Amino acid sequence: MTQRLTYAMIGGGIGAFIGEVHRRAISLDDRARLVAGALSSTPEKSKLSAEQLGLDPDRSYGSYHELFERESKRDDRVDFVSIVTPNDTHYPIAKMALEYGFHVVLDKPATHTSEQALELTDLAERQGLVCCVTYNYTGYPMVRQARAMIESGELGNVRKVYAEYHQGWLANDLEASGQKQAAWRVDPKRAGLGGALGDIGTHAENLIAFVTGLEIRSLQAELNSFVPGRALDDDASVMMRFANGAHGVLTASQICIGEGNGLALRIHGDKGSVWWRQESPDELRVAMLDENPVTYTRGGPGLHEDASISARIPQGHPEGYLEAFGNIYRGAIDAIIAKRDGADPSRMAQLIPSIEDGERGVRFVERCVESAKKNAQIDWA
Amino acid sequence: MTQRLTYAMIGGGIGAFIGEVHRRAISLDDRARLVAGALSSTPEKSKLSAEQLGLDPDRSYGSYHELFERESKRDDRVDFVSIVTPNDTHYPIAKMALEYGFHVVLDKPATHTSEQALELTDLAERQGLVCCVTYNYTGYPMVRQARAMIESGELGNVRKVYAEYHQGWLANDLEASGQKQAAWRVDPKRAGLGGALGDIGTHAENLIAFVTGLEIRSLQAELNSFVPGRALDDDASVMMRFANGAHGVLTASQICIGEGNGLALRIHGDKGSVWWRQESPDELRVAMLDENPVTYTRGGPGLHEDASISARIPQGHPEGYLEAFGNIYRGAIDAIIAKRDGADPSRMAQLIPSIEDGERGVRFVERCVESAKKNAQIDWA
Amino acid sequence: MTQRLTYAMIGGGIGAFIGEVHRRAISLDDRARLVAGALSSTPEKSKLSAEQLGLDPDRSYGSYHELFERESKRDDRVDFVSIVTPNDTHYPIAKMALEYGFHVVLDKPATHTSEQALELTDLAERQGLVCCVTYNYTGYPMVRQARAMIESGELGNVRKVYAEYHQGWLANDLEASGQKQAAWRVDPKRAGLGGALGDIGTHAENLIAFVTGLEIRSLQAELNSFVPGRALDDDASVMMRFANGAHGVLTASQICIGEGNGLALRIHGDKGSVWWRQESPDELRVAMLDENPVTYTRGGPGLHEDASISARIPQGHPEGYLEAFGNIYRGAIDAIIAKRDGADPSRMAQLIPSIEDGERGVRFVERCVESAKKNAQIDWA
């Protein structure tokens, strides 16, 4: 019988964007049920949100402290918690969750500092708990296909990587209008060191690491704040050297009018290349030396297992963002069950981004900001 | 508080493709919970499927007769039934469901004959029940945008319509291998009069009707069975004249190697045109006379309300097939609640395909088959 | 030494569109020099045009009669004539050119009636002269690649062909404004029996024949004149049965707002398929059964010789309409030299459209018009 877990959500109340995304992503596969929550920063909003989501009022808590304390005493305590609060609160909440013995799924970025993330890494390790970070784009089947092709050596040694994440929605001072999503992203207290760099550049960094497995050795970053009055970057460009001799260029910008979620990856090995664009996620263009380019598609022929198991419906019927996000949760749920049962994790479980990935993402932001300030190349370690 | 309904599924047991699609589409919005079922043709498989889906064994029934009889006596009887059995059984099941007073969501094609569909139409009307058919492609937000643009007159009078649905998976005799999806589709007993025509051509017909509102006055069809041994068409071409003087060309084929689900619509009015392709569903290309073409996108600027309310996530994060399918269920659930409460149906509810649409689809197949046999133009009515 | 021929042009004076296209197409390869002409319908305009084009005033003639008579007496008489006059004058001019012993390159459509074209065919045969028709789209390298793939059996038996040529520039009554290009095309006296059908539908017909080699056995056409006041069709739809059992759908329309020169071809065999679009002519999409689709490109790997010899510059640097047109002239010049020298024609020469192709195009229009009038299926022969 398929196992259904239960979970609690911290954050994600009425009007929150990413919380609803997490819930839909989980619902899609119907393998975990939301049964508890500390959904908003105020008790009133929390209660209202809980009602809308059909939670038992008993399990709608006023704060995460209360949630952990009371849930941990229940026989039917939730199996895991999903943390979708603003960035600045990730660390204390995740820490407490782990301390109380709950598996954690953490929205990205993991924490404000890489030290905090390292601490969570150690804590999860000691507690024997799953602590993963929803770098959701790694859930796309064709991203996993690209990864598998590189891992298997089909593209040869990777030489050059282009990763970009371009958006246009912060091209003017949307934050002045009080738009909620814009407001916290441009506020260093809530967003952390990085603006575009942290918000979307880390997705690009994560995708490079996930797909290529390359390790950054040094980097040079240039950051801009084009919209007057912004304390954080709204545009970032980074050149990177990897341990294997490969070179990378990563750009992340939120002032590119006309771009929606222009996350794209191009990887060139000495035997072949792949191209992937988030806005057409079901396709992977592949070119081998001296051959015509081939278009692989989700559900199509010739895929690695990692891509095949990550699809739900046949070729030609599009899957999208929620399905990819759902794959992170499928893996997380598998991982949690495996931990609980002392079993080997499934392949889906092995593919999910860990808190170590989260730590690397935060470090990436720190290194880029340092490089940009010094206007100099910076070593990674 | 958001209302959650309960539903039963007829068909859709282990290994069934479309049943799982329906369940995922419903789960996405978490507004209805599967609590009962007659999931397979044999009691053993039904039981196993029910177990996997976490149904209460008491509500896993051995047959749809049993389901309707016993559910109808419960205080907590299901709000609606979702019928996802092979085509040839739609009619008796839907009829009994309606007779027992259950709202019905019926997989397409509605029935085997247009007479059966008319009977269901009348029955649903008399019983005051919702009976809708999952022509799921009408759930795509940009299809609804196209519809709204035509309804509002932006494209002027429609002159020419090109609709196509091309697949390649039946290019050879896959049915000989025993592949389940192929086997029933090429079997007249189970599939009905139409092969490609019924299976996918009806989706194209439905899309034309939904988007343009045009009524077919006459048509001329040519059908082919390219793969030796097939009793039904695997390729259909239809020219149509509409009541307003417009002309249409519809092609549906399952022998187009390299096509996945190549459903596409092009509509040319005397003021402007729109282009839509199911495999890139988030985009609608629009060209007005003497102007450069504009690309509208789901979540982007300038959309009609019907498109806006049909999206879940922002522009640039792809939505796909399941989300569109989910929109049919959002509308169906709204419609059922409105019926129950005697309230006006929501906009989402108004947009769903009815059993009348289902009847027109079956009639379309009948007319095409007649035209092809006579090798002559046939009047619609 | 590369041979340079000389030619005369009939028509193509100041302001004529297609004459300039022919001259540029010839110039591109610099293998023939314009030295004589009867460029316009009036002596004054002819003289002015000749001056602009740098012709020797002695060889600027007042009429085509004069041109043939006087050129035929010169020692350095032109090697061939290029006829780019309005459709209705093609036949008498080409006939006289052949009678005077000149090779002929004729703009399409060859003639007004298929009988005229047959007569030219016979005459050219008797005279031992080249008489070819500029169905220019056959000059695209990737069209030739598609042809070679089918000829070599790579796609297996062709089952289904979709050809379309959609334009939008006649969506309203442009002819009312006196626009020259529009005016003659909607005038039966000058354009012949077909409107969109003759003007662009014949290009689609020719492309099918060139690429697949299939012969039409019967057809059913529906023609529309959407813009009020038009005597000829501005929209045509044709279903065709071929001698080998294949089926085709051809649509040609000039009322599709937003379409420029949307000529496209899709061919589905029982082993594989190809897709080609004139507006991205350097690419040919190819899909073989159960394999991922491959994109062949002009200048890229794996091409047949017919495609390779038809390209001038390397992969990734686009070639376009003029280059394709130039390929027709490269072949025509090769053919003329071979005729003159009694040598075997080069491969380029073998690929050019003949007056027989022209005859078939005119017959196609005649058959379609007959079918549309009778509202019935018509046999080809």
Added chain:
Amino acid sequence: MTQRLTYAMIGGGIGAFIGEVHRRAISLDDRARLVAGALSSTPEKSKLSAEQLGLDPDRSYGSYHELFERESKRDDRVDFVSIVTPNDTHYPIAKMALEYGFHVVLDKPATHTSEQALELTDLAERQGLVCCVTYNYTGYPMVRQARAMIESGELGNVRKVYAEYHQGWLANDLEASGQKQAAWRVDPKRAGLGGALGDIGTHAENLIAFVTGLEIRSLQAELNSFVPGRALDDDASVMMRFANGAHGVLTASQICIGEGNGLALRIHGDKGSVWWRQESPDELRVAMLDENPVTYTRGGPGLHEDASISARIPQGHPEGYLEAFGNIYRGAIDAIIAKRDGADPSRMAQLIPSIEDGERGVRFVERCVESAKKNAQIDWA
């Protein structure tokens, strides 16, 4: 009457790629005739080439020295010379041409050092002669449209520029095979300081300057030689700061397997953005703040004059590389006629790249190489 000039070509003999491109580009408009040449490095090959090209043997010279000396004494001396020799000989040949009073069209890169280019700039100025450099991509109509939109302020202040030129043909050591085009490009003596940087990076640099008018203030470059044994870069990445505060990222690489001539430009202003790709040159994607993106096309509505006058055929019939190259020559010929006649240069003449542009391109390579060596940011001036 349209004026026809005469020209001589230095280099471009049998088997030379770029010489033939220049000749075809000129032929397309038939406004200049090749009448003299020093076509190859050896007299025999020169003679053979001259014969093939139909030159008068008297005007086929054994060396450029001879050509300039003897042509300069003829009454019918050529109007200009086109220099298409290997990079290392550009400077002495162009210098002598200008000294002898010939207008010069110079293949890019102008010279080996920026000092040489400055010297040619001064010399051309003093002699009152045209000296232009064939940065041919500026000839594309839609590149000119992008330029005009920025110049007119439609996109607002430019903030971010992404330019890239990616090729794959040097992904392995093709030079080892003796392939001529590869061999000189990887040889510092013949190619100069830059490999991919000089060969194609300069095209990207030129495109930025042409389209945006921005001036580089500082830059940071990283160069790689991925293929073992290469003395020059085969991969270059550059971050740039412009005088107006804008930021740019330019990448040029010849090891990107699967890329043909992937030259692309994306420009983001504070009012709008444009996207252009050389491999689909007839399209320009334009997005204005809070509006849906619009696709402008060559020959389509709403174009600036600079784009309109640069097209030869209507919308939907593709133009390509040779047509764009031809536009440089159209402008050069206009400029030469205007110089000769003391008239104002036409708009086409004003748009051509000058030797100043050539100088900036060479300086760009010098600065990037210096930055890469120092691993530091370098000021432009």
